[in-house]
Amino acid sequence: MDTDQLIRTLAADNPHRARPVGFALMLALLAAAPVSLLMFFTELGIRPDVMVAMRNPFFDLKFAVTLALAIAAIAVSLHLSRPEASLRGFGWLLLAPVGILTAAIGGEMMMPQRLPMMTRLVGKNWWTCLMAIPLMSLPLLAGALIGLRHGAPARPAVAGAIAGLLSAGLAATLYASHCTDDSPLFVAAWYTIATALVTAIGALAGAKLLRY
Amino acid sequence: MRERDDEWTGLMRSAIAGDSAAYHRLLRAVTPVLRAAARRGLARAGQPVDQSEDIVQDILLAVHLKRHTWDASAPFAPWLFAIARNKLIDALRRRGRRIFVDIDDFAETLPGEAPTETASASEVAAQLQTLPARQRDVLQSIAVDSASIKDTAAKFSMSEGAVRVALHRALASLTAKLREQ
Numbered sequence: 001m002d003t004d005q006l007i008r009t010l011a012a013d014n015p016h017r018a019r020p021v022g023f024a025l026m027l028a029l030l031a032a033a034p035v036s037l038l039m040f041f042t043e044l045g046i047r048p049d050v051m052v053a054m055r056n057p058f059f060d061l062k063f064a065v066t067l068a069l070a071i072a073a074i075a076v077s078l079h080l081s082r083p084e085a086s087l088r089g090f091g092w093l094l095l096a097p098v099g100i101l102t103a104a105i106g107g108e109m110m111m112p113q114r115l116p117m118m119t120r121l122v123g124k125n126w127w128t129c130l131m132a133i134p135l136m137s138l139p140l141l142a143g144a145l146i147g148l149r150h151g152a153p154a155r156p157a158v159a160g161a162i163a164g165l166l167s168a169g170l171a172a173t174l175y176a177s178h179c180t181d182d183s184p185l186f187v188a189a190w191y192t193i194a195t196a197l198v199t200a201i202g203a204l205a206g207a208k209l210l211r212y
Numbered sequence: 213m214r215e216r217d218d219e220w221t222g223l224m225r226s227a228i229a230g231d232s233a234a235y236h237r238l239l240r241a242v243t244p245v246l247r248a249a250a251r252r253g254l255a256r257a258g259q260p261v262d263q264s265e266d267i268v269q270d271i272l273l274a275v276h277l278k279r280h281t282w283d284a285s286a287p288f289a290p291w292l293f294a295i296a297r298n299k300l301i302d303a304l305r306r307r308g309r310r311i312f313v314d315i316d317d318f319a320e321t322l323p324g325e326a327p328t329e330t331a332s333a334s335e336v337a338a339q340l341q342t343l344p345a346r347q348r349d350v351l352q353s354i355a356v357d358s359a360s361i362k363d364t365a366a367k368f369s370m371s372e373g374a375v376r377v378a379l380h381r382a383l384a385s386l387t388a389k390l391r392e393q
Contacts, residue, residue: 001269001333001336001337001340001355001356002265002333003243003265003268003269003272003333004240005355005356005358006269006272006273006336006355007236007239007240007243007272008236008354008355008358009351009354009355009379009383010235010239010272010273010276010383011232011233011235011236011239012232012354012360012361012379013276013376013379013380013383014227014230014231014232014235015230015232015376016376016380017280018277018279018280019280020280021280021281081281082281082282082283082291083278083281083291083294083295083298084290084291084293084294150280151278151281152274152278152281152295152298154294154298211302211391212274212277212278212298212391
C-alpha cells in the first residue's frame with residue numbers, strides 16, 4: 001500500500017469519532033470500582049464507630065489527603081494523555097496531598113497527645129494497610145490503564161505511574177473509612193509505602209500498555 | 213512557517229468538524245515534511261533512508277487514531293511533531309539504535325523543500341495480510357482498489373455502517389500489529 005492510498009483511506013475514516021480520553025477513563029474506572037468495593041465490603045467494611053470518628057478532624061483529614069491525591073492524579077493523567085504534554089506546569093498538583101498531610105502532622109504535633117509518637121506512627125493496622133490498599137488498587141489500576149490507552153502519552157511509564165497514584169488514592173479513600181489509625185503520622189508512613197508500591201506497578205505496566 | 217502552521221490548524225479544525233476533504237488535504241500537506249524528517253533521522257542513525265516510508269505511514273496511522281487527543285484550541289504542528297518524534301524514535305529503536313531525535317528536525321523543514329518521491333513501504337502491506345478476512349477485504353477495497361464506502365458495501369453485501377466499522381477496526385488493528393512487531 002503506498003502512502004497516497006493510505007492517506008485516502010484515512011480520509012475515508014474521518015467521520016469516525018473517538019471518545020475523549022476523560023470519558024474512556026471515567027467509564028473504565030466505573031467498571032472497575034465494583035470489584036474494589038466488593039473486596040472492601042467483604043474483607044474490611046467501614047469501622048463500627050464511624051459516627052464518633054467523624055467528629056475527629058484527623059479522621060476527616062485522611063480523606064482530604066487521599067481524595068486530593070486521586071483528584072490531582074486524574075487531572076495529571078488526562079493532561080499527560082496528550083502527546084505533546086509533559087509534567088511541567090502540572091506536576092505541582094501532585095504536591096497538594098503532600099501539603100495537606102504535612103499541615104496535618106504539624107497540627108497534631110501542636111496538640112497534647114495521650115500516645116507517644118512512635119505508637120501513633122506504627123499504629124495497630126499497618127500490615128492491613130500495606131495489604132489492603134495495593135490489593136484494592138489493582139482493579140482500579142487496570143481500569144485506569146485501559147481508559148488511558150485511548151490517549152497518546154509521550155512517556156508511557158510516567159503516565160502509568162500517575163495511573164498508579166490515581167488508583168492508590170481511590171483505594172486509600174476506601175481503606176481510610178475502615179482503619180482506626182487516624183494519626184497523620186500513620187498515614188504518612190504506611191499509606192505512602194502502599195501508594196509507592198502501586199505507583200511502581202503502574203509505571204511497569206504503563207511502559208508496556210500505554211505505548212501508542 | 214507561521215502561515216503553514218496556521219493553515220494546518222485550520223484544516224484540522226475543519227476535519228474534526230466533519231470535512232473529510234480538508235482532512236485529506238491536511239494529510240497530503242504534512243506527509244512531505246514527515247518524510248523529510250524521517251529521512252534525516254534515518255540518515256543520522258546510519259540507516260538506509262529507503263525505510264522512511266514505513267515510518268511515514270506509521271506516523272500517519274498514529275495521527276489518525278489519536279486525533280481526539282488534539283486540543284482544537286491549540287496549534288496543530290506541535291501536536292503532530294510530538295507524535296512524529298515519538299514514532300521516529302520507536303522506529304529507530306526497533307532497528308537497534310538509540311538516538312535522540314531533535315524536534316527541530318520537523319520544525320526546520322522549509323516550506324519550499326521539494327517533496328521527495330514516494331518510496332515503497334512494506335510493513336503496512338505485510339501486516340495487512342494478517343488481518344481478519346472481512347477487515348482485510350474492506351481495507352483493500354478502499355485503499356488499493358480506490359472504491360468508495362458505498363461501492364464497498366455493495367460489493368460485499370454489507371451496510372455502509374458495517375463497512376465503516378470494519379474499516380476503522382482494520383486501521384486500529386493494523387496499528388496495533390505494527391506496534392507489537
